[in-house]
Amino acid sequence: MKKALALLFVGSGLVFHWSCSDVFDQPSGLVENTTAAEEISEGQDLTAFLNGNGVLMQAFYWDVEPRFDWWDLIADKTDEWAAAGIDRIWLPPVSKGQSGGFSMGYDPSDYYDLGEYFQHGTTETRFGSREELDNLISKAHENNIEVIADIVMGHNSGGGPEFNPYRGKDTFTLFNEMNGNASGMFNRSFEDYHPNSIHNNDEEALFFEEQDLCHLQDNVQNWLWKFDNSVAKYYKNTVGFDGWRFDYVKSFSPEFVAAWVDEVGGWSVGEFFDGNANLVRDWVSSAEINAFDFPCLFQMRDAFERNDLTILQNGDMLWKTNPNESVTFVANHDTDREPVIAEEYKLYAYAYILTHPGYPTIFYLDYENEEFKEKLNQLILINRTIASGEVEVLYADGDEYIAARKGNADNPGLVLYINRNGLELNREVTTHWSNEDLHDYIGGITTSLSTDANGVVSLKAPANGYAVWSVK
16 A cells, blocks of 8 residues: 655645555545535435434533523423434433532432422522423423433532531531421431441542431431332432433442332433443442443543544443443533543544444533534434444554444444544455445545445545445
8 A cells, every 4th residue: 555645735835745544545446426415415314224222412511501591491402302313311410409509419408309499599400490390301201302310329418517426526417497408308417427326438428528428327228219209219200200320429339329220210320430441340230230431431532632543442441341331422511621532532532432332422512512513413313323233443543443333134334434634544444345335424525435245445534534434
């Protein structure tokens, strides 16, 4: 193979640029088309290959605005999201927090105040009223979208002061109708927190350590998941939630997550915030639910920042061993405040997770970015249709990554080609398609390609972009 020489005209001068990847000057099997629109029209209707895949939408970001109107805003988007292929939305913690109208819900005070009681300076939560929450859930269900509740069961905040004999001082561990628990449900005292008469501490307590809940206490277990009107059963049977996202699961034993889900069921995922894939696998095995694939997130960051796409092939990720328990993502409310994956790399990352195994998540701010939305909608369609079958990496180097999903008897699968190079690149690979005409379902390549009898083809990818190839 020869190095590609790009001639870039800048004003009246010539700029010579050498690619760092091996490419063909004129690969065989490429036939130029007249327009991109004509080429796009030649692709198949992908909805003929619906494969049952879904996509989770994280329907919030940190410090959402406008305050008190968020539930109504999200309700208005469920029609559009359902049409795009979103089958679940993940809401922020819905109960009243100590920060009142400014709380994002991660400082839970009254689990049963969903915008109904005046406490901590407000009746509505930051997101709106109970009536507006009910309307949102109803609207989502009308669109066949499940609604996932964010459960903060490790710590509390906003109680009243009481003398705590285990700490030898006053602590804010008194939760009753007059102190941060206006609903009168799940009243708590210092015995429900650490340390107490039966337990000294949990695994971790990085937040509100003096109000770190002890899940060995009967009162805590009864009110969180065992009672008929426990938080778990109230949220499921009365409010209408369909599943759970468990916050900061490093702060308590996975056996308590398993106990919650055993009691009430529902699709579930845990936030085990760690890049060590073995630790995440161990947690999944113990909790018996899904986990966010933080190892995948960090490996994608390294691959794109270092311009070393071999990391995508070789990096250890949860989806590679546990595809049915991996919830992949590119950003969330925590990681986007100081982005783990920079804005310029996000579409590469979404192309990766939406063509590979795992259950992909779309972050609200990314989807509502007008520069991203159309591209994300096309990737979601690809995920729901031809992102099927075994994964085979066909080629990887510093700035190229080519991987196939081999499909099955009823599904053609795809080949993803990520190109981090400043030039349009070509790469000869052997695909699982014999004597087939191919089409780029992203639309960035305006040429037709054909495989030979052995499946060999010179694939193309646009400069600093990606293509998703499949049969016409």
